[in-house]
Amino acid sequence: MSLSRRRSALYARIPGGADGRRMLWIALINKAGTGLWMGAAALYFTLVTGLSVAEVGLLLGVSGAVGIAGAPLAGHLADRFPVTRIIIGAQLQQAMALLALLTTDNFALLLLYSAVNSLADRGANVLTKLYAARIAGPERTTYQAVQRTVSNAGWAIGGLAGALALAVGTTHAYQALLIGNVVSFLVAAALTLRCAEPPSPSRLVTDSTAAAPVAPPSNPWRDRSYLLFTMTEAALFLDDAVLQVGIPLWIVHATDAPHGLAPLLMVLNCVLVVCCQVPLSRFGSTPERARALLVPLAACFVVGCAALTASTLGGTGLAVAALTLAAVALTFAEILHAIASWELSIALAPDDAQGAYLGVHGLSSSAQRSGGPLLVTAVIAAGPLAWPVLGAGVIVTVAAQSRLVRKRLIRRSPATDRAVAPRAT
Structure with a gap:
């Protein structure tokens, strides 16, 4: 079998069908964009917005603490609404929050926008994990391994591209990295829109004709x-x-x-x-x-x-x-x-x-x-x-x-x- 045929066969065996493969492309694009920005974030806040080292540390620490709430909040919503729509919401929230960073050098606003981004980021991690579990079924472990591999490849691609831009070191170079991350979230959202909603055993469905009351979900x-x-x-x-x-x-x-x-x-x-x-x-x-x-x-x-x-x-x-x-x-x-x-x-x-x-x-x-x-x-x-x-x-x-x-x-x-x-x- 030729190399191209072996690759095609391997691609076809990825759990989750077409939507599973599409989500892998989304992970690659998403992490490549994140890799562009994460290596430059601290330098952007220092060299472009003029924050002190102490302010950068406070900004990253507080926004990270706020992001902790994103995981349980996203999980709670995913039991009640279509997970693909919540993923799209998180992607758009990250794109808007990052784009807003370009509009100000005020510390309070930068902290607010960073916290909003962190909240969506931690929530999106849980949502993509949940989507993988639902779409891959019993092959979820294999699918998650493939997705993690693709994500690491995306990080590496974004990090290398970011390193080249950082070598330039100009304000426009830092802004280009930020915009690149914004574009990655917008592209990912457009691709997620094409993904079908997987079966969900945990999503609450209200049946107005049901005779028996529905037991409350596990807490x-x-x-x-x-x-x-x-x-x-x-x-x-x-x-x-x-x-x-x-x-x-x-x-x-x-x-x-x-x-x-x-x-x-x-x-x-x-x-x-x-x-x-x-x-x-x-x-x-x-x-x-x-x-x-x-x-x-x-x-x-x-x-x-x-x-x-x-x-x-x-x-x-x-x-x-x-x-x-x-x-x-x-x-x-x-x-x-x-x-x-x-x-x-x-x-x-x-x-x-x-x-x-x-x-x-x-x-x-x-x-x-x-x-x-x-x-x-x-x-x-x-x-x-x-x-x-x-x-x-x-x-x-x-x-x-x-x-x-x-x-x-x-x-x-x-x-x-x-x-x-x-x-x-």
Whole structure:
């Protein structure tokens, strides 16, 4: 079979049919646009709008905190309205908020527009995850892996294009990056408009002719075991903070490795995710198999932490080798957690409130984005021996989550093969 035919066959096997493939193009365009802007955002606020470093930090911190509410809000809406329409609303909200940044250099207005964008961004993450679960059905883990691979490729494309524009360094160059991100959201919204609404077991449908009253949906805020699961998830998302914040700072402040190693390790992370996310997804195709991934996940994280400690033992060669090992190990922890987290967050949610439950689960990654960098910088300040302590904390967290998930899966209904959450009383 020719290469073109093999590619066509692979493309046709993507779960979700035509709408599933269209959503992958949307993810690629969306993340490419985000990659354009995210690397330049802080510089734009400093060099173009004239904010001080302290003001930029406050703006990014507050807008990020506001964005935490986006996940549960989007999930709540997705149980009541067509998810494609809410996705389009979030895309247009981001486009308008970003475009508004071009109209002012007032700190209060920049903070407002950034917060509105952050709110929609965190909500859109939950909505796309929910759409994938509904359109791909039992192949949701494979589809999510493909979507994550495509998203990482989009980030890389946008980041490289953004780096070229940043080399110019003019006001118009920064504005062009922002406009490019706005255009990406508008194109994504136009493509989403062509996507069919998938079947939704959790969307409430009112039947005026129904004789029997409809029971209230499950409430994630009163589901103790799911809330505990979400809390453990926040700790397992720490690989993101270690990779993006911890390793670059550790290279500069604690090792003899050249500073230029930091961006190369980020490229390595992206390449590994693109190459390995889909092949490894088959190991998390069921809730039980996803739970089994928690053990190698913890092992990879511990190896990464041990390598970071070893990178300080002396010499440039040892530092580079240890840091490379740390980046590889933590990337595989990231890949395995993405697979397990995706499958378990869906499997443990009752069908009648999928959106609400995934919205609550989305708080875990949002909380990590806010608190993760603080924890990682505290570990760096404490010194090399603090990394193994962090690894031990992940082991404890994995053990707690594994036990919690096992108990919840035992309560799963054989008729529906899903976890049954306790009803609010």
